[in-house]
Amino acid sequence: MTTTWVKSDRQKEREKLLRAQGRRSVSVATISTVVVAGLVVFGLLASPGWPRVRETFFSWDALVTSLPDILRGFLLNVVIFLIAEPVILLLGLGVALLRGLRSPVFFPLRALAAIYTDVFRGIPVVLLVYLAGFGVPALQLQGVPSDPVVLGTIGLILSYTSFVAEVFRSGIDSIHPSQKAAARSLGLSHGQTMRYVVVPQAVRRVVPPLLNDFASLQKDSALVAFLGPLEALRQAQIHAADMFNYTPYVTAALLFVALTVPMARFTDHLAARAARQRGGAS
Amino acid sequence: MTLLTIDGVWKRYGDHEVLKGVDLTVDTHEVVCLIGASGSGKSTLLRCVNLLETVDDGAILLDDVDITDVRADADDVRKRIGIVFQAYNLFPHMTVLDNITLAPRKVHGVGRVQAEDQARELLARFGLESKARDYPDQLSGGQQQRVAIIRAIATQPRLLLLDEVTSALDPTLVNEVLGVIRELKQSGMTMILATHEMGFARDIADTVCFLADGVLLERGHPDQIFGAPKHPRTREFLSRT
Numbered sequence: 001m002t003t004t005w006v007k008s009d010r011q012k013e014r015e016k017l018l019r020a021q022g023r024r025s026v027s028v029a030t031i032s033t034v035v036v037a038g039l040v041v042f043g044l045l046a047s048p049g050w051p052r053v054r055e056t057f058f059s060w061d062a063l064v065t066s067l068p069d070i071l072r073g074f075l076l077n078v079v080i081f082l083i084a085e086p087v088i089l090l091l092g093l094g095v096a097l098l099r100g101l102r103s104p105v106f107f108p109l110r111a112l113a114a115i116y117t118d119v120f121r122g123i124p125v126v127l128l129v130y131l132a133g134f135g136v137p138a139l140q141l142q143g144v145p146s147d148p149v150v151l152g153t154i155g156l157i158l159s160y161t162s163f164v165a166e167v168f169r170s171g172i173d174s175i176h177p178s179q180k181a182a183a184r185s186l187g188l189s190h191g192q193t194m195r196y197v198v199v200p201q202a203v204r205r206v207v208p209p210l211l212n213d214f215a216s217l218q219k220d221s222a223l224v225a226f227l228g229p230l231e232a233l234r235q236a237q238i239h240a241a242d243m244f245n246y247t248p249y250v251t252a253a254l255l256f257v258a259l260t261v262p263m264a265r266f267t268d269h270l271a272a273r274a275a276r277q278r279g280g281a282s
Numbered sequence: 283m284t285l286l287t288i289d290g291v292w293k294r295y296g297d298h299e300v301l302k303g304v305d306l307t308v309d310t311h312e313v314v315c316l317i318g319a320s321g322s323g324k325s326t327l328l329r330c331v332n333l334l335e336t337v338d339d340g341a342i343l344l345d346d347v348d349i350t351d352v353r354a355d356a357d358d359v360r361k362r363i364g365i366v367f368q369a370y371n372l373f374p375h376m377t378v379l380d381n382i383t384l385a386p387r388k389v390h391g392v393g394r395v396q397a398e399d400q401a402r403e404l405l406a407r408f409g410l411e412s413k414a415r416d417y418p419d420q421l422s423g424g425q426q427q428r429v430a431i432i433r434a435i436a437t438q439p440r441l442l443l444l445d446e447v448t449s450a451l452d453p454t455l456v457n458e459v460l461g462v463i464r465e466l467k468q469s470g471m472t473m474i475l476a477t478h479e480m481g482f483a484r485d486i487a488d489t490v491c492f493l494a495d496g497v498l499l500e501r502g503h504p505d506q507i508f509g510a511p512k513h514p515r516t517r518e519f520l521s522r523t
Contacts, residue, residue, distance in 0.1 A: 182371035185363075186437065
């Protein structure tokens with residue numbers, strides 16, 4: 001016997017009410033958005049100093065004049081974090097794995113990894129950039145790179161690796177011990193257990209916080225400016241000093257935002273997908 | 283022929299003594315069922331045999347070699363002993379096929395093609411051939427536990443430990459898992475089961491051991507243990523189940 005579903009009057013009535021509720025929500029959201037945005041814009045435009053602020057921070061002419069140089073500088077920022085990101089991922093995972101080693105032979109490495117993450121997370125990034133950029137060449141060692149871009153990138157890597165290592169470590173710790181027990185009971189060594197069972201699951205879990213750290217790294221690549229290379233922030237500084245106008249900084253900020261916003265959306269997308277997969281599991 | 287000898291094994295967690303000098307021998311092809319209340323030490327005993335726990339005293343011998351010797355290679359011992367857990371513990375990021383072939387490939391050095399052929403053969407034998415490419419969370423509890431058993435026997439262990447493998451399953455799924463264990467017995471697998479399924483234990487076991495508070499109180503043929511238990515605590519336990 002087959003039964004076909006004929007929508008009952010009760011269900012039709014329910015759906016009608018739901019549609020009405022939906023329409024009401026959309027109109028409320030629209031009205032409140034317009035009101036809030038209107039108040040903010042009005043407050044800004046009506047403030048007495050607005051004409052000066054607009055001229056100093058939001059000058060169209062200054063933006064157009066400075067954009068080509070800043071954009072060229074920005075490419076250097078992109079190169080810096082494209083190189084720094086994979087290095088940080090590898091080193092961070094390495095440090096996290098060192099901290100998970102249990103054998104007494106590795107005690108020095110484990111201790112070193114712990115000290116590294118403790119200390120370097122506490123040092124301001126800009127100080128590490130200075131130390132790498134000015135401190136290392138001052139040692140006058142043979143064969144050490146002297147390019148400020150390279151040295152500044154090393155400073156960024158030193159700082160961010162310590163954060164990323166802790167993200168990886170928390171991911172590794174979040175994998176239930178029964179997974180490790182299952183792997184070891186099959187005869188897998190500690191290394192094989194990490195390689196095939198623990199790390200693959202941990203990495204999936206920490207992708208959203210990792211992308212968050214990388215959004216932060218993208219803007220911190222501007223700190224290399226303190227060593228002199230002509231990246232976006234440095235170019236903005238030059239133009240700002242040239243024109244007695246802060247608009248070039250805003251221009252640089254817009255470029256950074258243009259890069260981090262898609263990254264943030266991508267992170268949300270990944271998190272949502274992971275949540276859907278977990279939800280669909282049971 | 284004696285495969286496993288458990289000789290006066292003690293295990294404590296802090297002040298709590300879980301095993302108090304347990305002795306047990308298991309012959310090749312023998313199926314031993316451990317019964318007893320929760321907390322009686324059944325699971326701990328199995329975890330000690332698989333070296334997932336270290337014993338506090340006594341020794342465990344596999345093929346007459348002391349595997350609790352501190353110099354013993356735990357990985358090498360575990361290659362020869364399979365264990366199936368109550369909560370399946372499948373690797374959620376791997377397909378059924380990868381779960382089964384991981385140990386044969388990475389620990390035993392079997393080639394991918396050969397390992398997958400063997401895995402598919404085992405899956406077909408237990409009616410799971412269509413699930414090879416599925417992920418664990420796409421399977422029912424009973425299917426997951428059957429995959430976990432296949433994963434444990436894919437490396438052809440000398441001894442299989444089953445730790446309350448049906449306790450997490452709803453009653454309609456229990457039988458499909460018990461069926462797999464029955465077939466393993468027919469193929470001659472040596473097994474130690476911790477179980478709460480009394481009817482199944484009576485049916486499948488060659489030997490039944492009753493544990494209470496970390497002590498192996500009674501051991502014997504299932505007909506004797508279930509039909510005429512000698513120890514008063516065994517009688518009391520069986521009357522309650």
